[in-house]
Amino acid sequence: MTELVETQNLAMPGLIAGFRNSVERFPARPALFVDGDYLTYDSLGKLVHKLAATILELDHNQNPLVAVLAHRSLTAYASVLAIQSTGKGYVPLNPKMPVERLVKMLRQSECEVLTAGREALQTLEGLLPRVERRLTILLPDLADEATLSCAFPHHRFITSDRMSHGSRDLAIPCVSPDAVAYLLFTSGSTGEPKGVPVSQSNVKSYVQYVCDKYQVNEHDRFSQMFDMTFDLSVHDMFVCWERGGCLYSVPEKSVMAPAKFIKDHQLTMWFSVPSVVGFMSKMGMLTAGALSSLRFSLFCGDPLPAPYAGLWRPQSRSPASDGTPATHLRCA
Template sequence: MAQRSGPPPQSPALDNVGVRSLADAWRSGVFKSPHQSALQVDGTSISYRELDERALSIAAAISQADPTGAPVAVLGQRSLDAYLGVLGAVLAGRTYVPLHPGFPVDRTSGMLRRSGAATLLVGPEADDVARPLLESHEGELTVLFPTRRLPEWSANSGTGPRLDARDIAATPHVETPMVSDESIAYLLFTSGSTGMPKGVGVSQANVSAYLSHAVSAYGYSPADRCSQMFDLTFDLSVHDLFATWMAGACLCVPTKRATIAPAKFIRDEEITAWFSVPSAAMLMDRMRTMKPGAYPSLRLSLFCGEALPATVAQKWSAAAPNSTVHNLYGPTEATIAITSYEWTANSGSGAAVPIGRPFPGHEVAIVDTSGCTVGEGQRGELCLAGPQVTPGYWNDPERTAASFVVLPHSSDRWYRTGDLVEWSPSDGLIFHGRIDDQVQVMGFRVELAEVDAVLRAALHTESVITVSYPAGPAAEALYAFAVRDSDQGGEAAALATCREVLPPYMVPKQVFFIDHLPLNSNGKIDRAALSKTLEGRANE
């Protein structure tokens, strides 16, 4: 089964500003709303004109310190520094590489090294990570502190120029360079089955195609107040930032506390456009804050990153009676999202909301193990083609060749998602999980094999397996099972090792020691049986 959806979108002329890059998307907002608030963060509201001036100074400082055109890493989260860092890199014509201050230093160090970044922007919230990161970094690295004086620790941490807010402000502005459609706009690292995160470089053409569709299809305008719920290391954050700014709207950044309980944030900030993983809505439901009529300001609600239960969509629709509800789907390799389904009261009665139809100009194919398309109503692997499909994995031709392929029925280049789907004439794509061991934990993509690899080393045994709970592609937590061995370390030591090398959402909550790992009829480890064991323990 293969489906194509309409002609490819043309980059629209928004107030005579053509959008072919992230820099163009930002300039569109500056042109539309120069005096309107572009960003509300940490209790401060900053206009488009002011944010533009400050970002242009950072861009000039980047260009002057490193004329090579190398990527720019941004180490920060939910701070003015972080957003200035992203914009500064974009306006300097560079690839931006977001790094999370909550991730282990060794993991972040590996990403920084593999990105080839020559400049690092550091927010104050990241100082505890930045210091050991710079001390362990080989070679020179220009470090910018966009809103403050140089911290004392920076003088003795690594080598290379150190620029503070005064140095940046004193740098004369330079013209924003032109970038090609093929140049990489941003680089993200996702979980990898070999134990090493995969780098995904998204081109200017990829992200421009997405933004051109999203801003038009969902009616973004300068009147909108948009949520920013995603970490900058999560590709859905690119929608948050640049769909908002392309429209000249206001990006509203919740505090860390508000991201856990965002109902008050929606009401207090009068959010009109919401975007989150379904887990956020499920948590709000459990906290009993998703009551009918609770969010009257919302006109648009988008969900992506994991399966959206139909019951959650129904409750959200009642809580936001003035809002449309859309379920989006898309891997990082296909730029943010590439299919959508609008949920209504008349939607089908399935347990999960369909992931719908591809965006205009894109094609989906459902194939069997040989790459041949399957019939309507049959399940197979989802493959994607079109202008949003990215070039491949960063400096990794072997992985790229395995996942970006030519199918027997087409000469186009396709991305093999590993997702199991079927096609419904009425609803489009129906998601049925994975064909491999990848899961989503609170919306984050996790290769269970990467967690297994860390635990095998920590426990000195090959007999270890990680499972998600609840079972299925959308999980709340991970648990591990290992065969008892007199020579292995204990649970506490194993989990401590995990915390040292894995981000928090990939650290198992518990390790269970058992006599043997169950096998299925094919002689493979039976993850389903272990998941049932967890369900039994939860019901005890």
């Protein structure tokens, strides 16, 4: 009981506060570009609040975690924001992962509510027969759950037409600094995958530091290439939305050769693995001024060879970063 009181006294606005402030300050500005379409902060905010209100209405056991089975789609991004809006943490599940691994992640996280994108339906159908716990599954991309309900009567399905029409004035949640912002799983190469919780205070401190260091503002346009099962996606999303920037989900066809996408959308903030530089160089894409819109470029996941930095640097207006681990980004 003593620990509970201390936690309550330390309550702070959750990570979602940055996005919510941007909705209020920049309602007409673009917040997200995904699958060829733009969503303004106002439009994305409405979808997020609808999802958040639905989660709160359905989660009677007040589980602190909600799973997201989606991959760089509107549902994926909106779900992450919605879960943060409820004061809960999200558990990203990549639909491209083996089903058995997803089952283990769900079991360990003890999630009872899951959101799923249209792109993950085939994976979902393979996953549900292996899940003993009754799940409540939100399907914002579907209007009819009849087929799934008949096939999997043990689970509950909530489609778009049955989602909440709750107020957009949902309060910004106050959370403990130690509350879980998201739960990632290790690769499991030496055994069972192990969940690694990341706290609200850690993420908020990182986001504020990066925003100040790189003077992020509402005119910035961020790349988004990393799957949500990697820490680096947190940088993309929350640094961008903290200050009213626009997040650009790079299409799969452009992930390894993004020069045209960067130029067409005039991206200002880039973040990827270093191998992208090598591939673009071999394809002759690093021509003079090709990346001139970029203010800052970050590379992570592998070491960044000096020759790669030399190839990238003349094409953009700022130096690239080195290849330090995902939790320690440094800009040279």
